[in-house]
Amino acid sequence: MARQPQPHAELTALQARLRAAIDKFPRAQDFADKAGIPLTTINKYLAGTQPGPTALIKIAKAAETTVDYLIGNSTNGMALNVSAQHPVATDGLSNVPEGFVAVPFLEVRASAGRGRASLPAETVAASHFLFSEAWLRSLGVSPHNAELLQAQGDSMHPTIQDGDLMLVDRSYGEVVHGKIYALVVNDLVVVKRVNFLAIGGMMLISDNDRYPSETVSRDEVSSLSFQGRVAWYGRAI
Numbered sequence: 336m337a338r339q340p341q342p343h344a345e346l347t348a349l350q351a352r353l354r355a356a357i358d359k360f361p362r363a364q365d366f367a368d369k370a371g372i373p374l375t376t377i378n379k380y381l382a383g384t385q386p387g388p389t390a391l392i393k394i395a396k397a398a399e400t401t402v403d404y405l406i407g408n409s410t411n412g413m414a415l416n417v418s419a420q421h422p423v424a425t426d427g428l429s430n431v432p433e434g435f436v437a438v439p440f441l442e443v444r445a446s447a448g449r450g451r452a453s454l455p456a457e458t459v460a461a462s463h464f465l466f467s468e469a470w471l472r473s474l475g476v477s478p479h480n481a482e483l484l485q486a487q488g489d490s491m492h493p494t495i496q497d498g499d500l501m502l503v504d505r506s507y508g509e510v511v512h513g514k515i516y517a518l519v520v521n522d523l524v525v526v527k528r529v530n531f532l533a534i535g536g537m538m539l540i541s542d543n544d545r546y547p548s549e550t551v552s553r554d555e556v557s558s559l560s561f562q563g564r565v566a567w568y569g570r571a572i
Contacts, residue, residue, distance in 0.1 A: 352405050356398035370397035392462045437463040440483040474566045480506035490541035499568045507564035519560040
């Protein structure tokens with residue numbers, strides 16, 4: 336499900352607070368450089384374009400504030416009106432509203448293309464996103480075993496696109512035919528659809544038919560390192 340635009344009131348707060356943060360720097364370009372976002376993109380945000388979750392985190396870090404403050408949430412730093420399907424980014428873990436879970440967003444790009452990103456043994460969360468605990472359970476996701484990764488590449492297009500935010504359930508149980516998983520192949524984190532073969536083994540399938548599927552023999556299956564099932568994805572529009 337695509338991420339919906341912010342309400343006008345939140346967008347107005349974001350524009351005002353982004354402008355205030357930029358004004359503390361000698362030049363707007365200095366702020367853009369610190370955030371690691373092109374100045375042309377910063378100007379689009381000032382004009383009313385909604386930043387995606389990764390951009391919001393970068394802006395908050397550059398402004399030395401929190402995402403919650405940027406988007407105009409209450410002073411306690413938590414959004415009490417977060418909808419189940421549309422998570423809100425937060426830099427803090429205190430005072431999480433009842434019924435919500437702070438899911439860690441890991442600074443790991445899981446390749447939905449040609450594998451390029453490895454998964455360190457210990458990965459520190461860059462930030463957290465609030466999800467409804469009931470909604471996570473409705474997806475079959477264990478709320479306290481959920482993580483967020485960002486897709487990189489186009490091999491899973493059109494299902495998952497480059498830059499999409501993916502919700503991964505670490506306690507996925509048995510691997511299920513036809514589902515999408517994040518797994519480590521040759522020390523690279525990849526996102527693939529898994530199909531079982533009648534003769535044993537499985538196929539790692541890319542939804543983009545420009546990428547060939549990979550056949551894994553029965554004997555090689557045990558060498559695969561499944562990290563979790565991809566249960567949901569979202570993107571900025």
